[in-house]
Amino acid sequence: MKKFYALLLFILVAIPHNTFAQGGDKYTINEITVTGNTAFNASTIITYSRLKKGQEVSIGGDKIAEAVKKLWNSNLFNDVKIYFINITEDNKVDIEINLSDLPELNEVRIEGVKKGKKEEIIDENNLKPRVKVTENLITTTRNYLTNKYKKKGFLNAKVNVVTSEVTNDSIEKTRVNMLVNINKGNKVKIKSITFNGNDKLSDGKLRKAMKNTKKKNPIRLLKRSKYVEEDYKEDLVSLVDKYKENGYRDARVLRDSIIYNDDKTISLVIDVEEGEKYTFGKIDFVGNTVYTDEFLSQILRIEEGDTYNGVELKKRIADEEKPDGIDITNIYQNTGYMFSTINPVEVSADGNVIDLEIRITEGKPAYFNSVTVKGNDITNDHVIYREIRTRPGELYSRANIIRTIRELGQLGFFNAQAIVPDIKNPNPVDGTLDIEYTVEEQGSSQIELQGGYGGGGFIGTLGLSFNNFSLRNILNGEAYKPVPRGDGQSLALRLQASQFFQTYSFSFSEPWLNGRKPFQLSTSISHSRQFLFDPQTRRADRSRRFNITGITFGISTRLKEPDDYFLFSQALSYQHYDLQNYNTGLFTFGDGSSNNLSYTIGLTRNNTYNDPIYPTGGSNFAVSAKLSLPYSLFNGVDYKALKEERDGLDPVADIDRIGQIDQERFKWLEFYKVKFKADWYAEVAKKLVLRPSVEFGFLGAYNNDRGVIPFERFFLGGDGLGNFALDGREVIQLRGYPNQSLSSQDGGSIYNKFSLELRYPITLGQGAKIYALSFLEGGASVNSFRDFNPFDLQRSAGVGVRIFMPAFGLLGIDFGHGFDPLPGLSQKNGWETHFIIGQQF
Structure with a gap:
C-alpha cells in the first residue's frame, strides 16, 4: 500500500520584501471549491475547514495552516492540499481544497489462530468494515498482536499485515482487504535461571521466591517452565522482596538478561546486589492521640532487635492484600479516621540498626x-x-x-x-x-426442566424458583414481569413424576419479617406418592402405594454475639406416612401409618467472601440437631417386652405378628439426629481457591429397645443429588462411586466425610460463572459406633467443571475415580461420571 502523506502547497506570487517580513499579503477569499477523490459533500468539507467567503487569509498564514491541520487530523484523508488560484489585483483569491479520501476496510482475514479467537482480535483492534485504514492502524495492530503473544510466552511471535485494494467496486470509494497473518511459534521454555552476586541467599531460595518463573523440571506438574514476560517482571519484584524479608533492605537487581539457546530454549541471568543485613532498632510513634503507643505496638508486632523485614513492615502498616486485615491503617480506618495517613520514616541506620518513626496524621473523624x-x-x-x-x-x-x-x-x-x-x-x-x-442486577429466578429415564421409566421434572419474589404485589397485574419481583422473598414450586412416583412441593420464605430486623420466616409443604412395581404387567401397581405428606415451619434470626455472622434457626416439621399393601422390607408391615413430629435447632456461621458462587475466602460451618419427643417415657408401652417377643418370633411364620409389633414401634417416630459440616476457603494463588471440608452425621435412639428408626438415614456415594423420597433421608455426595452405593440398602445411621477441592475460575461474568476443579474425597457410612472408624474410608479423586447461569442454577460434570471396592466386592470401583444439577456450591 502506498505511503500516506500530507502536502501543503502554497503558490507564491511576487510580494514586496517588507510585506513578507510582516507575515505576507492579506487576501480576501472570493470562492472556495473542493476537488479530488472524495465522497464527502463539498459544503461539509468547507465548513469543517473553517474557511469561508470574505475571510482574510495570507500565504503561509495561521488560518490556512489550521485548515490543513484540522482536515488532516480528522483521519479521513490521506492527501490534503490547499491552492491559492485566480488572485486579482484587488487582493481577492479563490481557494481550492484538493483531497483524497483514506481507503475503507472492506473485509479482514486472520490466519494463524483458532476460529474462536478471530472475533476477539477484530474487536480488540477495531478491524470492522468501513473503518478508515491508516498506516497507524496497521502499525498499531501489528505491534499490539506481537506484544500480546510475547506476554503469553510466545517470544518469537511474528505478525504480518498486508492490504490489497478492492477492484470492480461499484461504490466510488477506495476499499481495501486486509490479511493479518499471525505466526505465534512455540512458547519458549526456560532452560536455566542463573544468579550472580548472591552470597547471603542460595540459588534455591531465590528460585523459590520466583513463584511464576520456573526452569525446566520433568517432575514439576503445577508450574510450567514457559517464559511469560509479565510474570517474570513480577517475580523480579518478589526476588527483591525476598531479600527485604531477610533484612537486606538495600538489595536490588542490577541487571537481567535473556540468552537464546540453540535448542530453542532460553536462559535467564540475573545479577543481584545484596547489600548489608539490617535489624530493627527503636520504633517511635509520632502524632497519635487516639491510640496509645503500647496499643499500636501490639498491632505492629515488631520488636527492637528483630531482623529488618521491609515487606512485613509494610503489611503491618497497611496490608493491601487483606482489606479487612489487622493493621494500623485499618485500626484507624475502621473507627472513623478516613483521612488518616501512616508513614514509616527511617530516622537512623547507624551500625545497620534502623530506627523508625511511625508518623501518623489522624485528621478529623469522618x-x-x-x-x-x-x-x-x-x-x-x-x-x-x-x-x-x-x-x-x-x-x-x-x-x-x-x-x-x-x-x-x-x-x-x-x-x-x-x-x-x-x-x-x-x-x-x-x-x-x-x-x-x-450494583448490577442478575437473574435470580431459576427454572428446572428435566426429562430422562431411571427407576424403570421416564422421569419428568418441572421446578420454578423465584428468589427475589414480591408477595405484596401478587394481586398487582402490572407487576407480573413474568412474576412479581423485588422484595427479596423466595418462592419455589416443584413437580416430579414417573409411572412409579409423584412428588409435589411448595416453599416460601420471608428473610426480614416486618422489615425491621433479619428474622426469617419460612414454610414448606410436600406430598409424595410411590407405587410398587408389578412384575406381571411391568408397570406400576397403583393399589400398592406409600404416601408421605409433610409440612414445615421455620424461623431464623441473626445473632449479635459472638459476632453477627452467626444465624440461629429453629423449625417444627410433621410428616405422615401412609402405607397400603406396600411390603418392601422398609417396614415389616405393609398396611398402616406412621407419624414424624420433630423439632430442629441449628447454628450456622457463614463469613465467606462476597460471591456465593465462587467464594475466595472465609468459612462456612453448620451444626444442627433434629429431635422428636421421647414418647417411650410417657406412652406406657413396654418396648423391652415387645423387643423380646419380636426376637422370639419366626420371621416367616409370624410375619403378621411382627408387623403388628413394628406398627406399634413406629406409630410415632422417636429419634434424635445430629449433623455437623464445615467448609473453609483460602486463595492459595491469584484466583486459585482451596476448599477443605468435613462432615459428620449421627442418627440415634432414646430407647435402645425401640431401636433406630428406618427413616431419616444417611445414604453415601455418588453425585449427592436427592431422589424422590421424602422420608427425611440425607443423600451425601462422594464422587467416584455409584449413587448411594456406600451405605446399606436402608441407609446408615452414622457417616463422616472429608473433602479437599482446588478451584480455578474460567470466567466469573454476569451471564455465566464457570470454574474448573479437582478433588480428593473420603467417606464412610455404618450402622453403629462399634463399626465406626473415622479413618477407614472409601477414597476417590477426580476433576470436574461447574457452570452457574442465573436462569438455570448450577450445572456441572465430575469424573471421579474410586480407589476402593464397593461393599461386598474386592476390586476398586474405578471411574464414574457424575452430572450435577442444582446442587449447592
Missing part, C-alpha cells in the same frame, strides 16, 4: 453524609438498604464498607463481581463524605 445505591432496576431499595452497614450520620468504617459488599453479594440478586463502592465528596475540613454503591 461521617457518612449521603448513602445511595444505583443500578437496581428490579430489586426494591429497602431490600438493599437493610443490608447496608454504612448509614448516614454514622462514623466512617472501611470494615463496614467491605461487609456491605459481602452482604449485597450474598443476596444472589446482583453480580457479586461488579459491586462497587464509590466514595464521593470527601471533605477533610468538615469530616464528611458520600458513598454510592453501584
